[in-house]
Amino acid sequence: MKKTPNYKNQVRIYGAGGHSHVIKEVMRINGYEILDTFDDKPEQVHHASKNVAIGARENILNFPHEGAPVIIAVGKNSERAEISEFLNCNYEKAIHQSAIISPTSKIGEGTVVFAGAIIQPNTVIGKHVIINTGASVDHDNIIGDFAHISPKAALCGHVEVGEGSHVGVGCVVIPKVKIGKWCTIGAGTIVLKDVPDYATVVGNPGKIIKIKKHD
Template sequence: MKGFDKIRLYGAGGHSQIIQAVSNQNGVTVTAVFDDNTSGSHPAFKNIISGARKNPDKFPHTGDPFIIAVGDNSHRVEISKFLKSEFATVIHKSAIIDPNVSIGKGTVIYAGAAVQPNTIIGEHVIINTLASVDHDNIIEDFVHVSPNATLCGLVHVGEGTHIGAGAVIIPKIKIGKWCTIGAGAVIIRDVPDYSVVVGNPGKVIKTKSLL
């Protein structure tokens, strides 16, 4: 955690539970949890504040900084447009982050993850448990790198892309924006925007509609 001793969370699902646990381990207090869909909230959360987007004039945008605690990349984009707030960064104590890494606001990095020198990580990115991001990577805004995924050196991942659990990206690959890389896929060639890729070696099985 960088620079804050209190934060607020927007989102009350399983992903938010992890962020709260990391915050507690770092001595950071979660002062409030907001979610407009409380039907899907995690049992760990009590006193969830709802109705924020229906009553934006009454929403407390000022105060402790937020983390958008939602795993879905497109939902994080929507919420980021609504929230007029400062954003914190959450980093688990066991994560290995080289000093020459740039990390954008609202990004979370979980237990056991490693991020190597000269990597640039954008805003509202998720680097999940035990993910490995090697040197000179560029990870654009709203990307989710899932548990145990491996990004070798000089990889560029476009905005909003989801890298599935255990996927491997070989060096010097460019993955476009809003792609989905399936769990366990091995990416050995560049991936166009909006592609869904699965398998070893990875193959594009469809192209998503434009967002």
């Protein structure tokens, strides 16, 4: 009988920019070995990245989909979503030891939670989400796949953030507000009311300045 490889405490990283180095540090603190690093443009990676292999975008048939679990270490939400579509891998989470996470919250595969972040009870966080440094996600929030909650952003209770939306640095979202999918909430914005899909919101109070075109 063929033995199934044991990849306990081993991980592969897809992406070799600055964001990937934060994830690698989290995983090393947590006792993981970084087996491989991949990038679709290995000649343009972060100056500190070493031994980067070509990613799957131009090498889909030969890419080693099987193996240790992967974290997609790409900061741009739409690119994380696209990469997850063509990879056929298992995924790992990256959760910094200093993050405070309620045991009643749920965190999807591939999601990363950085230093000092807080996730309160009954919150549901989707797949491949970034909860960045010092972000506060209060009780009963719903965060969609591929979203990014930036450093020091504060989401009050019963907030919803749709798929792929980016909540900028230092934003405040008051209770029971719903942010649609693929929205951009500018840095420091105070969100006082619901935001429709594909909208860009800035200011205090937050105002819609653009609705992005979409397919």
